[in-house]
Amino acid sequence: xxxxxxxxxxxxxxxxxxxxxxxxxxxxxxxxxxxxxxxxxxxxxxxxxxxxxxxxxxxxxxxxxxxxxxxxxxxxxxxxxxxxxxxxxxxxxxxxxxxxxxxxxxxxxxxxxxxxxxxxxxxxxxxxxxxxxxxxxxxxxxxxxxxxxxxxxxxxxx
Numbered sequence: 001x002x003x004x005x006x007x008x009x010x011x012x013x014x015x016x017x018x019x020x021x022x023x024x025x026x027x028x029x030x031x032x033x034x035x036x037x038x039x040x041x042x043x044x045x046x047x048x049x050x051x052x053x054x055x056x057x058x059x060x061x062x063x064x065x066x067x068x069x070x071x072x073x074x075x076x077x078x079x080x081x082x083x084x085x086x087x088x089x090x091x092x093x094x095x096x097x098x099x100x101x102x103x104x105x106x107x108x109x110x111x112x113x114x115x116x117x118x119x120x121x122x123x124x125x126x127x128x129x130x131x132x133x134x135x136x137x138x139x140x141x142x143x144x145x146x147x148x149x150x151x152x153x154x155x156x157x158x
Contacts, residue, residue, distance in 0.1 A: 047121035050111040051130050055137060057102040060110060061085055063136040064098060071132065093117050094125065 053060055068076055068089050073096070076087040089096040099111040112129050114122040 046113075047115075047123065047126075048111045048113050049123060049126035049130050050109060051134070052103065052107060052109045053134070053137060054107055056106055057083075057085065057100055057108045059137070060100055060108045060133070063133050064100065064110065066136050067129065067133045070136075071129075091125075094122060096125075096129065098129070 055063075064087065065076070068087070073089040073091060076089040076096075076098075079086040079088075083102050085100040087096075087098040087100070089098070093116055095115045097113040097115075099109075099113075101109045101111070103109055110130060110133065112126040114126040114129070116122045
């Protein structure tokens with residue numbers, strides 16, 4: 001079904017000319033390469049992977065720092081610009097830029113750019129950084145259970 005939709009979009013875009021076709025082609029081009037990103041996560045033509053989280057800037061910042069540390073990155077360089085926080089981290093042949101931008105007090109957008117050898121883009125690594133940050137914010141049930149202390153018991157009101 002997705003292939004049929006892609007074919008329809010491409011046929012329509014071929015019949016249109018010039019700049020009019022670009023908005024029609026753009027959504028298909030972003031997903032035609034095999035979705036490396038989770039639903040709700042977007043890849044842009046500039047090579048960024050972005051996702052909006054329902055957490056404050058400080059919560060997303062802490063989760064991002066924890067993710068970078070857990071994945072073996074050194075302490076990132078930081079910049080603050082207006083209300084945005086920009087983190088730069090470095091790995092083997094890669095430079096990572098993470099922009100954290102508040103949308104509201106409890107909603108923040110994360111945009112991740114990964115440059116490989118300063119020429120190429122690495123969307124797979126960018127996507128994995130977003131996914132791992134989400135895991136820090138919302139650990140799977142098994143991880144939550146393992147993090148509980150042995151004497152902790154959750155009770156529910158009936």
